[in-house]
Amino acid sequence: MILRHTTKEVKERSALTVNPAKTCQPIGAMYAALGVHGCLPHSHGSQGCCSYHRSTLTRHYKEPVMASTSSFTEGSSVFGGQANLLQAIDNIFGIYDPDIIAVHSTCLSETIGDDLGQIVGKAKDDGKIPEGKHVVQASTPSYVGSHVTGYANMVEAFIKYFSFNTNEKIRQVNLLSGWVEPSDMREIKRITEMMNIKSVLFPDTSDVLDTPMTGKYQMYPKGGTTVDEIVSMGNSMKTVAMGEWCSKKAAIMLDNKCKVPFSLTDIPIGLSATDRFVQALSTAGKVSIPDSISEERGRLVDVITDMHQYLYGKRVALWGDPDTLLPLVEFLVDIDMKPVYIVSGTPGKAFEKRMAEVLGEKVPEAKFKNGPQADMFLMHQWIKEEPVDLLIGNTYGKYISRDEGIPFVRMGFPILDRIGHSYFPTVGYSGAIRILEKMLGVLMDRQDATAPEESFELVM
Amino acid sequence: MNQFLKDRETQIVTKGKHSAEIACEKKSLAGSVSQRACVFCGSRVVLYPIADALHVIHGPVGCASYTWDIRGALSSGPQLHRLSFTTDLKERDVVFGGEKKLYHALCELIDKHQPKAAFVFSTCIIGVIGDDVEAVCRQVTREKGIDVIPVMSEGFNGTKKDGYKIACGALSKLVGTDDSYKPSKYSINILGDFNLAGELWILAEYYKKLGVELVSCMTGDGRVEQIRRAHKATLNVVQCSGSMVHLAKEMKEKYGIPFMKVSYFGIEDMSDALYEVARFFKDEEMMQNARELVREEISQLLPALQPYRQKLEGKKAAIYVGGAFKAISLVKALRLLGMKTVVVGSQTGNADDYKLLKELCDDGTIIVDDSNPNELSEFVKLTGANLFIGGVKERPIAHKLGLGFCDHNHERKEALAGYVGMMNFAKEVYASVTSPVWKFIK
Numbered sequence: 001m002i003l004r005h006t007t008k009e010v011k012e013r014s015a016l017t018v019n020p021a022k023t024c025q026p027i028g029a030m031y032a033a034l035g036v037h038g039c040l041p042h043s044h045g046s047q048g049c050c051s052y053h054r055s056t057l058t059r060h061y062k063e064p065v066m067a068s069t070s071s072f073t074e075g076s077s078v079f080g081g082q083a084n085l086l087q088a089i090d091n092i093f094g095i096y097d098p099d100i101i102a103v104h105s106t107c108l109s110e111t112i113g114d115d116l117g118q119i120v121g122k123a124k125d126d127g128k129i130p131e132g133k134h135v136v137q138a139s140t141p142s143y144v145g146s147h148v149t150g151y152a153n154m155v156e157a158f159i160k161y162f163s164f165n166t167n168e169k170i171r172q173v174n175l176l177s178g179w180v181e182p183s184d185m186r187e188i189k190r191i192t193e194m195m196n197i198k199s200v201l202f203p204d205t206s207d208v209l210d211t212p213m214t215g216k217y218q219m220y221p222k223g224g225t226t227v228d229e230i231v232s233m234g235n236s237m238k239t240v241a242m243g244e245w246c247s248k249k250a251a252i253m254l255d256n257k258c259k260v261p262f263s264l265t266d267i268p269i270g271l272s273a274t275d276r277f278v279q280a281l282s283t284a285g286k287v288s289i290p291d292s293i294s295e296e297r298g299r300l301v302d303v304i305t306d307m308h309q310y311l312y313g314k315r316v317a318l319w320g321d322p323d324t325l326l327p328l329v330e331f332l333v334d335i336d337m338k339p340v341y342i343v344s345g346t347p348g349k350a351f352e353k354r355m356a357e358v359l360g361e362k363v364p365e366a367k368f369k370n371g372p373q374a375d376m377f378l379m380h381q382w383i384k385e386e387p388v389d390l391l392i393g394n395t396y397g398k399y400i401s402r403d404e405g406i407p408f409v410r411m412g413f414p415i416l417d418r419i420g421h422s423y424f425p426t427v428g429y430s431g432a433i434r435i436l437e438k439m440l441g442v443l444m445d446r447q448d449a450t451a452p453e454e455s456f457e458l459v460m
Numbered sequence: 461m462n463q464f465l466k467d468r469e470t471q472i473v474t475k476g477k478h479s480a481e482i483a484c485e486k487k488s489l490a491g492s493v494s495q496r497a498c499v500f501c502g503s504r505v506v507l508y509p510i511a512d513a514l515h516v517i518h519g520p521v522g523c524a525s526y527t528w529d530i531r532g533a534l535s536s537g538p539q540l541h542r543l544s545f546t547t548d549l550k551e552r553d554v555v556f557g558g559e560k561k562l563y564h565a566l567c568e569l570i571d572k573h574q575p576k577a578a579f580v581f582s583t584c585i586i587g588v589i590g591d592d593v594e595a596v597c598r599q600v601t602r603e604k605g606i607d608v609i610p611v612m613s614e615g616f617n618g619t620k621k622d623g624y625k626i627a628c629g630a631l632s633k634l635v636g637t638d639d640s641y642k643p644s645k646y647s648i649n650i651l652g653d654f655n656l657a658g659e660l661w662i663l664a665e666y667y668k669k670l671g672v673e674l675v676s677c678m679t680g681d682g683r684v685e686q687i688r689r690a691h692k693a694t695l696n697v698v699q700c701s702g703s704m705v706h707l708a709k710e711m712k713e714k715y716g717i718p719f720m721k722v723s724y725f726g727i728e729d730m731s732d733a734l735y736e737v738a739r740f741f742k743d744e745e746m747m748q749n750a751r752e753l754v755r756e757e758i759s760q761l762l763p764a765l766q767p768y769r770q771k772l773e774g775k776k777a778a779i780y781v782g783g784a785f786k787a788i789s790l791v792k793a794l795r796l797l798g799m800k801t802v803v804v805g806s807q808t809g810n811a812d813d814y815k816l817l818k819e820l821c822d823d824g825t826i827i828v829d830d831s832n833p834n835e836l837s838e839f840v841k842l843t844g845a846n847l848f849i850g851g852v853k854e855r856p857i858a859h860k861l862g863l864g865f866c867d868h869n870h871e872r873k874e875a876l877a878g879y880v881g882m883m884n885f886a887k888e889v890y891a892s893v894t895s896p897v898w899k900f901i902k
Contacts, residue, residue, distance in 0.1 A: 015564035024522025046615035048498025052526035088491030
C-alpha cells in the first residue's frame with residue numbers, strides 16, 4: 001500500500017506537486033530530434049539531464065537512445081556554457097559524425113543566459129560545423145510548460161531551420177505527427193498511403209526506436225525524416241498538424257515562413273478524431289476516401305456495437321498529455337463510457353475549454369484539471385472520493401491500480417513496465433480497435449477473476 | 461581506433477600492452493555521449509532508500525519525475541520514500557525565487573506525513589538563482605521540530621561521485637544525534653547497501669548467524685532513528701565504497717569507529733567480508749560461526765554452480781558499471797563461472813580501483829574509465845564478448861549486438877549479493893548467454 005499517504009479530502013495546494021503527471025521540456029526535444037534521420041540530440045546543461053532523459057526513453061522504448069551532453073561544471077555555470085557547446089560541437093562532428101546536431105537547452109543553461117543561437121552562430125563562424133552538416137537549436141527551459149512543450153519547440157526549430165519555399169509547389173502533404181509511438185507513425189503513413197497521398201511525416205521515429213535486431217549496432221538507424229524531406233515541406237500543398245500542444249507551433253511556423261496553409265486536427269485516436277483526420281487528409285490531398293478505409297471504420301463500429309454492453313456507463317480515470325487525452329476522452333464518450341476524472345500536468349488554457357466541449361452534457365459529473373498541481377496525488381484523491389471502474393494512463397498509474405484494485409490500461413508516456421506500445425498502434429480505426437481490446441481485456445479479466453462461481457460463464 | 465575521442469586515450473588501457481596507469485576521475489568531455497549522471501543524481505540515489513524520511517526535490521519538475529521510484533530499494537516498513545515530492549518551479553519562481561514555495565511545501569508535507577526527518581535536494585537551478593535552502597531548512601527545523609536537512613546537490617557541481625559525498629554530509633548530520641542507545645558488544649553498521657531486490661535482508665541474516673548486531677544500514681531499508689545511533693556501533697562495514705567511504709572516514713575521525721571495505725558479490729568476496737568482520741572482533745566463536753556458515757553455503761552452492769559453469773566455460777564478458785569496486789567482484793565472480801573478462805570499466809572508479817582491476821585481469825583485457833556507447837560496442841566487437849554486464853542504457857545496445865546481458869546496476873530485479881546472489885547471478889548469466897534467441901540473428 002504505497003499510496004497509504006493519500007488523503008481523501010482534496011485541499012487546494014499552491015506550492016507542492018506530488019507524484020507529477022508530467023516531466024520537463026528537454027526530454028520532449030530529445031524525442032522529437034530522434035525522429036530526424038542522422039540526428040544526434042544534444043543536451044546543453046549538466047550531465048544528469050542527458051542521462052535521465054536517455055534512461056527514461058530507453059526504459060520506454062527498450063532501444064538504444066543516443067544523445068550527447070555539454071557536461072556543465074561549476075565553471076560553466078559561472079562563466080556561461082559557450083566554451084562547452086563549442087567544444088561539444090567540435091567533438092561530436094569529429095567522433096560521432098551525425099548529419100545534424102539538435103541542441104536543446106536546460107533550466108541551467110537558460111537561467112545563466114546562454115544564447116544558443118549566438119553560440120551556434122559562432123561555431124559556424126569558427127568553422128566547427130563541417131560543410132553539409134547542421135546544428136539546430138531550441139530553447140527548452142524546464143520550468144516552462146512540460147515535456148510536450150519541449151517536443152513542440154524542437155519540431156518548430158527544425159521547420160524554422162530547414163523548410164524553405166522555392167515557389168515550386170509539390171503535390172505533397174505535410175503531416176506533423178505529434179508525440180505518438182513509432183507504431184503510430186507507421187500507421188499514420190499506412191493510412192496516408194492507402195489514400196494515395198504523397199506525404200512527409202515529421203518527426204518520424206519509426207525505424208529509429210523500433211529497429212529490427214541484426215547483430216549490429218547502428219548509432220543512426222535507417223528511420224527518421226530526412227533533411228531533404230524537411231526542406232521540401234516548405235513547398236507542400238498543405239500541412240495537417242496533429243495535436244494543438246505538440247504540432248501547432250510548427251504548423252504556424254510553416255505557414256508564416258513558407259506560406260503552407262495548415263489544418264489543425266487532433267491526433268487520430270478513436271472514432272471521431274480519426275474521422276476528422278481522414279477528412280483533413282482527403283481535403284489536403286484533394287482525394288476521396290477509399291473504400292478500404294471506410295471498411296476499416298466499419299469494422300471498428302461493428303466491434304463497438306458488439307461490445308457496448310460491457311463498456312457503457314463504465315467510469316474511467318485518465319491522465320497524460322493533452323493531445324492524447326482530448327481524442328481519447330472523446331472516444332470514450334462516443335462509446336458510452338464515462339470519463340469522470342482527467343488530469344494533465346501540461347499547462348494550456350485551451351485544455352479546460354476543449355475538455356468541457358468534449359464531455360459536455362454527456363458526463364456532467366466529470367472533473368478535469370491541467371497545469372500545476374494537476375498530479376497523480378489529486379487523481380488518487382478524486383478516486384478515493386468516488387471510485388472508478390478503469391484507469392487509462394502511463395505507468396505511474398500502477399500504484400493507484402494496486403492500492404485501489406482498479407483495472408488499468410497503459411497508454412501514454414512513459415510506459416516502463418509493459419511492452420507493445422512501440423509495436424501496436426493506437427491511432428486510426430484499427431488502433432481504436434486495439435484500445436477497445438485492451439479495455440475489454442482488463443475489464444473482462446476482472447469479471448472472470450471476481451465473478452461468483454454461479455455467474456462464471458464461458459461465453460461473454 | 462579512430463572511433464574514439466582523442467582526448468580520451470589516456471582513459472583506456474589494455475593490460476599487458478600499456479604500462480601506463482589509467483587516467484580517471486576526470487570530467488567528461490563536452491560532447492560525449494557519457495553514461496554518467498550529475499551531482500543531484502548521486503545524492504538522490506544514496507539517500508533515497510531512507511524510507512521514513514521525506515525527500516523533497518526543490519527545482520523544476522524534471523529532476524523529481526526522473527527519480528520517482530526508479531531504484532528498487534525495498535523497505536520492510538514505511539514507503540514514504542517512494543513518492544515524488546517537488547516544488548515544481550515555474551518561470552515566476554525562477555525570477556522571484558522559490559524559497560517561499562519550498563517553505564510552504566515542507567510545512568504542508570511535514571504536517572501531513574509526520575516524517576522522522578526531511579531531506580531537501582537542491583537542483584541546478586537553485587544554485588543559480590541563489591535560494592537560501594539552508595536558511596529555509598533551519599527555519600522549518602525550528603518550527604516543526606524535526607531535522608530538515610539541506611542536500612546541496614546542484615547538478616553541475618561535479619559528477620555523480622561528488623553527489624555521493626554530499627549525501628554522506630547530509631547523513632552525518634543525523635549520525636550521532638541519539639546517544640541513549642546501548643548496542644551489544646559486537647555491533648556494526650552496513651554502509652553502502654541499498655537493499656536492491658532485498659539484498660540487505662540476505663546480509664542481515666548472515667551477520668545474525670555470526671552473532672553480530674546490525675545497528676544501522678546506510679542507507680538500504682533505512683530508518684532515521686537507526687542512523688541517529690549509528691555512532692554507537694563498533695565497526696563500519698562499507699560495501700559501495702565509492703558512495704559511502706566519505707562517511708566512514710568522517711565517523712572514524714569523529715567517533716573513532718574503524719571501517720573496512722568489503723564486497724558481497726561472489727563467493728570469495730562474500731566469504732572474506734564475513735571472515736574480516738569475525739577477525740576484527742577477535743572472537744573465536746564468531747570465527748567458528750563464520751567458517752560454518754561459509755562451509756555450509758559453499759558446499760551447497762559449488763555443486764549447484766557446476767552445470768552452469770560447464771556451459772559457460774571459456775565465454776567472454778564485458779563489464780561496464782557505475783562503481784569500480786563492483787567491477788572487481790564481478791571479474792572474480794565471472795572467473796568462478798569459468799568466464800573471462802575481456803573489457804571492464806566504470807563511471808566513477810579511482811586510481812586504486814583501477815590498479816586493483818589491472819592486477820586482477822588477464823593480459824589483453826581492455827580497462828576503461830567513463831566510457832560511451834561507441835567505444836563499448838567497438839570493444840565488444842574487438843574482443844568477441846558473449847556477455848555484457850551494465851545498466852539500463854547498456855541493455856538495448858548489448859542486445860542489438862546480439863550479446864547476453866545482465867543488469868548489475870539499480871534496475872536489477874534479482875538479489876546478486878551473498879551466496880544465494882551468486883546462484884542468481886549464475887542463472888541469469890547462463891540464461892542470457894545461452895538463450896536460443898541469439899541463433900536467430902542474421
